[in-house]
Amino acid sequence: MISVRSQDGGLVVAGRGAWTAHFAGALEQEVDAALAAHARPATVEIDLAGVERMDTFGALLLERLRRTWQTSGVVPRVTGLAPKYAELVEEISRTGQEPPPPKRRTEELLERIGHTMVDVGKDAMALLNFVGATVAATWRMILRPKSFRFTSMVNQLDQVGFRAVPIIMLITFLIGAILAQQGLFYFRRFGAEIYVVDLVGVLVLRELGVLIVAIMIAGRSGSAYTAELGAMCMQEEVDALSVMGFDPVEVLVVPRILALIIALPLLTFIGSMSAIFGGLLAAWSYGGITPDVFIERLKYAIDLDQFEVGMYKAPFMAFVIGIVACLEGLRVGGSAESLGRHTTAAVVKAIFLVIVMDGLFAMFFASIDL
Amino acid sequence: MDARTPARHAEAVIEVRDLVVGFGDRVILNGLNLDVYRGEILGFVGTSGGGKSVLTRTILGLVRKRSGSVKVFGQELGTLNEKERSLMERRWGVLFQQGALFSSLTVKQNIQFPLREYLHMSQAMMDDVAFAKIAMVGLKSDVAEKMPSELSGGMIKRAALARSLALDPEILFLDEPTSGLDPIGAGDFDELIRTLQQTLGLTVFMVTHDLDSLHTVCDRIAALADGKVIAEGTIATMMAAKHPWLQAYFHGSRARAVFGAQG
Numbered sequence: 001m002i003s004v005r006s007q008d009g010g011l012v013v014a015g016r017g018a019w020t021a022h023f024a025g026a027l028e029q030e031v032d033a034a035l036a037a038h039a040r041p042a043t044v045e046i047d048l049a050g051v052e053r054m055d056t057f058g059a060l061l062l063e064r065l066r067r068t069w070q071t072s073g074v075v076p077r078v079t080g081l082a083p084k085y086a087e088l089v090e091e092i093s094r095t096g097q098e099p100p101p102p103k104r105r106t107e108e109l110l111e112r113i114g115h116t117m118v119d120v121g122k123d124a125m126a127l128l129n130f131v132g133a134t135v136a137a138t139w140r141m142i143l144r145p146k147s148f149r150f151t152s153m154v155n156q157l158d159q160v161g162f163r164a165v166p167i168i169m170l171i172t173f174l175i176g177a178i179l180a181q182q183g184l185f186y187f188r189r190f191g192a193e194i195y196v197v198d199l200v201g202v203l204v205l206r207e208l209g210v211l212i213v214a215i216m217i218a219g220r221s222g223s224a225y226t227a228e229l230g231a232m233c234m235q236e237e238v239d240a241l242s243v244m245g246f247d248p249v250e251v252l253v254v255p256r257i258l259a260l261i262i263a264l265p266l267l268t269f270i271g272s273m274s275a276i277f278g279g280l281l282a283a284w285s286y287g288g289i290t291p292d293v294f295i296e297r298l299k300y301a302i303d304l305d306q307f308e309v310g311m312y313k314a315p316f317m318a319f320v321i322g323i324v325a326c327l328e329g330l331r332v333g334g335s336a337e338s339l340g341r342h343t344t345a346a347v348v349k350a351i352f353l354v355i356v357m358d359g360l361f362a363m364f365f366a367s368i369d370l
Numbered sequence: 371m372d373a374r375t376p377a378r379h380a381e382a383v384i385e386v387r388d389l390v391v392g393f394g395d396r397v398i399l400n401g402l403n404l405d406v407y408r409g410e411i412l413g414f415v416g417t418s419g420g421g422k423s424v425l426t427r428t429i430l431g432l433v434r435k436r437s438g439s440v441k442v443f444g445q446e447l448g449t450l451n452e453k454e455r456s457l458m459e460r461r462w463g464v465l466f467q468q469g470a471l472f473s474s475l476t477v478k479q480n481i482q483f484p485l486r487e488y489l490h491m492s493q494a495m496m497d498d499v500a501f502a503k504i505a506m507v508g509l510k511s512d513v514a515e516k517m518p519s520e521l522s523g524g525m526i527k528r529a530a531l532a533r534s535l536a537l538d539p540e541i542l543f544l545d546e547p548t549s550g551l552d553p554i555g556a557g558d559f560d561e562l563i564r565t566l567q568q569t570l571g572l573t574v575f576m577v578t579h580d581l582d583s584l585h586t587v588c589d590r591i592a593a594l595a596d597g598k599v600i601a602e603g604t605i606a607t608m609m610a611a612k613h614p615w616l617q618a619y620f621h622g623s624r625a626r627a628v629f630g631a632q633g
C-alpha cells in the first residue's frame with residue numbers, strides 16, 4: 001500500500017489504494033516497516049496522489065509517519081493529498097497532542113489480600129450500620145403506622161412467599177424421602193428400622209427444614225432483592241426517592257424484610273411437613289413401615305420442643321437474608337458488572353450467615369437444654 | 371444552504387416504504403415513507419412519543435415491522451444472511467438516546483470494542499484510533515480510562531458518539547445527539563458532525579429537537595406526525611407548511627429566535 005524509494009538523496013514515500021479501516025492492519029505494518037528501515041532520512045516526501053480513499057484510520061497512519069520523522073528532526077512534505085481529505089487530515093493532526101492518561105492499575109496479590117481484609121471489616125461495619133437504619137426505620141413506622149407500605153409488603157409476600165411454595169415443597173419432599181431411604185439402609189442392619197421415623201422427624205423439624213428453606217430463599221429471593229434494588233440504584237431511582245424526602249430504607253427495605261420474616265416461618269412449616277411426608281412415603285415403600293405406624297411413632301419420637309426450635313430460628317434467618325440482600329442491592333454502582341458482583345455477594349454472604357447462625361443457635365439451645 | 375443541498379438524483383441509502391409498526395393494538399407508524407440520500411444530513415423532527423426512536427430502531431432491525439419495506443444500501447435487512455448482515459452493521463454507526471455505553475468497560479475499551487471485533491490491528495493502532503476519536507468528539511484524553519458511571523450526561527453522549535464513529539461508518543444514526551449538551555458544546559457537536567460528513571462522505575440520520583442543529587447542519591428536514599412523514603424539505607418548506615404542529619413548531623417563540631430573519 002506504500003512504496004519507499006530514494007530520490008536525489010532524499011526519501012519518497014508513495015501511497016496508493018484505499019487507506020481505510022478495512023486495510024488498516026496491513027497498512028500499519030508497512031508504515032512501521034518504513035519507519036524502522038529509514039529512521040533518519042535527509043528529506044522525506046509523502047506522495048499521496050495514488051491514495052484513492054482515506055478515512056480516519058488512514059489519516060492516523062499518515063500522522064504516525066509524519067510525527068515519527070518529525071521527532072527525529074526531518075519535516076516530511078506531504079503532496080498529492082486530495083482536497084476532500086485535507087480537512088480530515090488536519091483534524092487528525094490536531095488530535096493526539098495530549099499525552100495519554102496513565103492506565104488503570106491492577107492490584108498486586110499482596111495488595112489485594114490487604115484490601116480484602118479491610119473490606120471484610122468495612123462490610124461488617126456496614127452491615128451493623130444497616131441493621132441500625134432498618135430497625136430505626138421500623139421503629140418510625142411503628143410510631144406512624146399510617147406510613148407503613150402495606151401494599152408493597154403484600155406484593156413482596158406474594159413474590160417471596162406464595163410463589164416459592166411449589167419449589168420449596170418439591171425440594172423438601174425429595175430431601176425427606178432421601179433421608180428416610182438412606183436411614184433405612186443403615187438402621188436395617190440393627191433391625192431397628194422404626195428409628196428412621198425419629199431420624200427424619202427430629203432432623204427435619206430441628207435442623208434441616210429451616211436450613212434448607214433458608215438457603216433456598218437466600219438464593220431465590222435474596223438475589224431478587226439485590227437485583228431489584230441494584231437496578232433501581234443504577235437508574236438513580238433510589239436517589240430520586242431520597243430527594244423527594246423519602247427514606248429508601250423505609251420505602252424499599254422494610255417491606256421486603258418484613259415480608260421475608262413473615263414468609264420464611266410459613267415456608268419452613270410447609271417445607272418440614274412436606275419433608276416428613278416424603279420420609280413417610282419412602283419408609284412405606286422401602287421399609288414397609290405403614291403410614292399409621294409411622295405417625296404413631298412420630299408422635300412418640302418428637303415433642304413440641306423440636307418443632308419450636310426449628311420455628312424460632314426461621315424469622316432470624318429471614319432477617320439476616322433480607323438485610324444482607326438489601327444492603328448489597330443498595331451498594332450497586334453504575335455498571336452491570338457491579339450488579340452481578342453484588343448479587344453474587346448477597347447470596348454467598350446470606351447462605352454463609354444462615355449456616356453460622358444455625359451453629360450459634362445449636363450452641364444456644366444446647367446450653368438451655370432444649 | 372445551497373452548497374449543502376444534495377443533488378436531486380442522489381442515490382437513496384435508506385428507503386422506507388409504507389412502513390407499519392405497532393405494539394399490541396397500538397399502531398405507532400402507519401404507512402410511513404422516507405428516503406435518505408447519500409451524503410446528506412437529514413434532521414428528523416416530531417412530537418415526543420411520536421415514534422422517532424421507534425422508526426430508527428426499525429431501520430436498524432431492532433423492532434419488527436408489521437408491513438412495508440425498509441432498505442439500507444439497497445438491501446432489505448430481513449433478507450440478509452448472518453454474514454451479510456454483519457457487513458451491513460459495520461457500515462453504520464448508532465448513537466442511542468441514552469448513550470448505551472457498555473457500563474463495565476472504560477471509554478477507551480468501549481471505542482475499541484468494535485475495532486477488536488472486526489479489524490486486525492495492533493494495540494498501539496487501536497489506542498491511536500481511540501484517542502483520535504475521543505479528541506474528535508471534544509473530550510479530554512483522560513476520559514479514556516474512565517468508566518461510563520464516572521462521566522457526566524454530556525460526556526456520555528460524546529463518548530457514545532466516539533464509539534459509534536469507531537469503524538468510520540457510512541451512515542450515522544443519531545438519536546437526539548445534542549440534548550444534554552450546553553449550547554456551545556451543542557454547536558461544536560453540530561460542527562463536528564458537519565466536518566465528519568464532509569470529510570468521510572457520511573450520511574447522517576439525526577433525530578433532533580434542537581432548532582439550532584436543524585438550522586445550521588441539516589440539509590433536509592422530515593417531520594413525523596400521526597405515524598407518517600407529513601412534510602420534508604428545507605427549513606423554508608417547513609416554515610411554509612400548513613400542518614398545525616409544524617406551524618407551532620417552526621413559528622414558536624424559540625423558533626423565531628433561531629430563524630429570526632426568515633420567520
Ligand SMILES: Nc1ncnc2c1ncn2[C@@H]1O[C@H](COP(=O)(O)OP(=O)(O)OP(=O)(O)O)[C@@H](O)[C@H]1O
Nearest residue numbers: 393394398416417418419420421422423424425467
Ligand atoms: N417496546 C415498546 N413497547 C410498547 N410501546 C412502545 C415501545 N417502544 C416505544 N413504544 C411507544 O411508541 C411510541 C413512540 O415512542 P418513541 O420512543 O419512538 O418516541 P420518540 O418520538 O422517540 O419520542 P422522544 O422525542 O420523547 O424520544 C411511544 O408512545 C411509546 O410509548
Ligand SMILES: [Mg+2]
Nearest residue numbers: 422423467545
Ligand atoms: Mg426518542
